[in-house]
Amino acid sequence: MTDHPLVPVLAGSAPAGVLSWPAALPAESALEAAREAGWETADLDLADVTDKAGLMTACATALRFPDWFGANWDALADCLGDLEWWPATRGRLVLVRNWQAYAAARPEEWTTLQEIFADAAATWRETETGLAVVMVLA
Template structure:
């Protein structure tokens, strides 16, 4: 089963455009992120927002992701355990309702966490990208939207694909304060 039906007219679908080059997309302007999540919600996606702005340690990351995705009580609170539990989320064991079009994970204020814990921040995005690829193999859609208050933030490629800016803020000139 394909994640998208090739018989459909897909050129105008935002979700396909988000997933074409990478499953992890950066956002600077909140209004653009809000329009994107509204579109995804209107098209049947489960939108799960996780506020990363206040994370000061990896412990904070694990606590909030576990709560947002209803991880089991035995969750190990480390990156290997996160990868294991995300595999279960993709299998829709928990954290992702099976009657939805897909799952959109939204990390808000991620630049704050990335500044405090850069290795963990990069690893989380890599795990989500890898699990998004796994989801696609099962005919499912997992999208990660990352909000940053820093318009110049950059990440190394994740899941062998780059973390890219959304189409409205693609150009650096579109991420300047007005």
């Protein structure tokens, strides 16, 4: 696994954040590498998401959000900014796949989601349990 693209992030020698995943590599290998490194993982598949309500449902399901999640942008930012509900020893990795159709159909919502991911990753960057959001390229 030493040549895996996520090794520097998982080892703590490169900052976690919003990262791109090459289409040529199997997305599952990102999840496997994170789990092997002791990171918690979530697989956010947006293949069937066509609107904000579907996005919120997909996030709540994939990330196993707490019952208090309000299914809106502020609640999403709150959940990702305070990860007490998602305990981790080393870090957390969210793999986002099949996002391109949603991003093309809902560009303003997609921009908001990207900003929330970036802000959350930045919040956790200086901690022992970073947050990496890995965007699988098509």
